[in-house]
Amino acid sequence: xxxxxxxxxxxxxxxxxxxxxxxxxxxxxxxxxxxxxxxxxxxxxxxxxxxxxxxxxxxxxxxxxxxxxxxxxxxxxxxxxxxxxxxxxxxxxxxxxxxxxxxxxxxxxxxxxxxxxxxxxxxxxxxxxxxxxxxxxxxxxxxxxxxxxxxxxxxxxxxxxxxxxxxxxxxxxxxxxxxxxxxxxxxxxxxxxxxxxxxxxxxxxxxxxxxxxxxxxxxxxxxxxxxxxxxxxxxxxxxxxxxxxxxxxxxxxxxxxxxxxxxxxxxxxxxxxxxxxxxxxxxxxxxxxxxxxxxxxxxxxxxxxxxxxxxxxxxxxxxxxxxxxxxxxxxxxxxxxxxxxxxxxxxxxxxxxxxxxxxxxxxx
Numbered sequence: 001x002x003x004x005x006x007x008x009x010x011x012x013x014x015x016x017x018x019x020x021x022x023x024x025x026x027x028x029x030x031x032x033x034x035x036x037x038x039x040x041x042x043x044x045x046x047x048x049x050x051x052x053x054x055x056x057x058x059x060x061x062x063x064x065x066x067x068x069x070x071x072x073x074x075x076x077x078x079x080x081x082x083x084x085x086x087x088x089x090x091x092x093x094x095x096x097x098x099x100x101x102x103x104x105x106x107x108x109x110x111x112x113x114x115x116x117x118x119x120x121x122x123x124x125x126x127x128x129x130x131x132x133x134x135x136x137x138x139x140x141x142x143x144x145x146x147x148x149x150x151x152x153x154x155x156x157x158x159x160x161x162x163x164x165x166x167x168x169x170x171x172x173x174x175x176x177x178x179x180x181x182x183x184x185x186x187x188x189x190x191x192x193x194x195x196x197x198x199x200x201x202x203x204x205x206x207x208x209x210x211x212x213x214x215x216x217x218x219x220x221x222x223x224x225x226x227x228x229x230x231x232x233x234x235x236x237x238x239x240x241x242x243x244x245x246x247x248x249x250x251x252x253x254x255x256x257x258x259x260x261x262x263x264x265x266x267x268x269x270x271x272x273x274x275x276x277x278x279x280x281x282x283x284x285x286x287x288x289x290x291x292x293x294x295x296x297x298x299x300x301x302x303x304x305x306x307x308x309x310x311x312x313x314x315x316x317x318x319x320x321x322x323x324x325x326x327x328x329x330x331x332x333x334x335x336x337x338x339x340x341x342x343x344x345x346x347x348x349x350x351x352x353x354x355x356x357x358x359x360x361x362x363x364x
Contacts, residue, residue, distance in 0.1 A: 003120030005068040005138075006194065007045060009038075010110045011083060011127040012075035012101040017244045020350030021330055026079040028127045029086060030248065031314045033255035034262070034279035034296050037242050038083070040130050040255070042091065048123070049139035070096040071117050073110045106214030112201045118194040124217070129187035130240035130251060132258075137234075138190060145224070145231035146190040147172070149183040150239040158184035159218055161233050169231040172218040186239045189221065191229075200224045245328050245348050252312055253294045263292070281315075289340070298331075307340045314351075322357070 015027035022030070028038040048068055072087070074080045084098050099114040107126075111118065123135075133148060147161050147169060159174045161183045172185060191197050200223040201215075209219045225231060240254055241247040261277035268274070275292035284301040291297065295308045298315035306319045311327040313319065319329070322337025325344035329335060330351035337345065337357045349355060 005048065006071055006118060006120065006122045007048070007068045008071045008073065008111065008114065008118075008122055008124045009041065009127050010073040010101075010107055010124070011079055012073055012104060012110055014075070014104070015243075018242075018248070020348065020353070021245070021328060022078070024078070024330070024351040026075065026082055027242070028079075029082060030242065031296065031298055031312055032242060032248055032252045033260040034281065034298070035260075036086075037127065037130070038086070039090075041125065041127060042094075044125075044130060044133075045123075045135065047133075047135045049136060068123075069117075070094055071099060071114050072096060073099045073101055073114055075104070076100065076102050104214065106210065107217040108201045108204055108215035108220045111197065111217070111220075112205075115198050118198060120194055122191050122194045122197065124189045124191070126187035128241060128243045130242065131186055131188065131236040132238040132240075133188075133234070133236045141190070141192075143232045144192050144196075144229045145169075145221070146234050147221075147231055148186050148188040148236050149233045150186050150236050151182045152184045153182070155179060155182045155184055161185055163233060167232055169225060169233060171222050171225060174216070174218055183233055183235075184239075185218070186236055189217070191224075196224060196227075196229070200227065246326075249310060249312065249326060249328065252296055253310065256294055256296070275309075305340050306337070307344065309344065 011026060011028050015022040018027050018030060029036045072083060074083055080100055087096050097117045101110045101113055131148065149161050152158060155176055159172055160176055160181045161172055162170045162181050164170050200220045203223050204215055204220045240251040242251055256277040256279060261279050263274050263278045263280055264276045266276060271288040272286050273290045278292040279296045280291065281297060281299040283299045284297045286303045288305045289303050290307045292309060294310040296312045298313055298317065300316045301313050302318045305321045307323040308319060309325045311324045313329045314331040316332040317329045318334040320336045321339055322335050323340050323342055323344040325346060327347040329349055330353060332352045333349050334354040347355060
């Protein structure tokens, strides 16, 4: 790979399935396993050729890629307001281009808006796609393109890659009607030539193939295949979704089980019991509580006389005298229950919100 790789991360979209968390922050800045989704996504690229090991710089306990250039496509409002300052604060060493998609006209439109910065090879990965894979093979990749896939029991809920007898992708199919092909595309693509991608997008626009006013990348790639693109598939070890609250909690469990927990042993001291795996930020204050398993506790959280299991508590959250399970508590949100011995609550409350069961009980 002689030209600089461009890593494109489309983040535009309203993320309605993640509300109320995404009323006040864009989906890539939602927390999971102690870090934002965007943090995990950027870490995923450490095996990109030229990035690791020689191309990785060390800042404290974190290693970050610096070789590739990044193109982050932003949505209007929260995305354009919050993601650039986040990157500038936490990843100042990365060369990052920001592109605004003011109207949601689909993935291919988003890439077209980034055409000024799209040259050479490109790796496109959607912002809610976390996966376990090794990108190092791209250094010697001979194919014109690669689609990352994961075999699934029922492919009818996904887009799939249809392959021929030699392993080349014949076409990408959105939500197939049959079970014949189970290779679900996970939302990550490598294309050797950006100019061919942009030319196919122009043809896509000319044909007007859209769904509800949106131009999907799968249709653009199918045009490239029609024109002779040789694309193969690459199977991922794990495919982690952060597109819904339930999926994000499932991803939280996986990440905590696979190296992202900072509490991996049973502990009990000064009235606090830890049931691993969990992540607890060092600045969190916890008293007389049981944490875990599968709990992620953010910075400056305050937890008193509570039980928290299989839940995410973002920075600045407070939980008092309550039991939580399968819950997502936003930044600076407060939960006041009646007793940690009560049946656990399943809550999804956004930033700066509050739930006060003691107050409700007073009204009974």
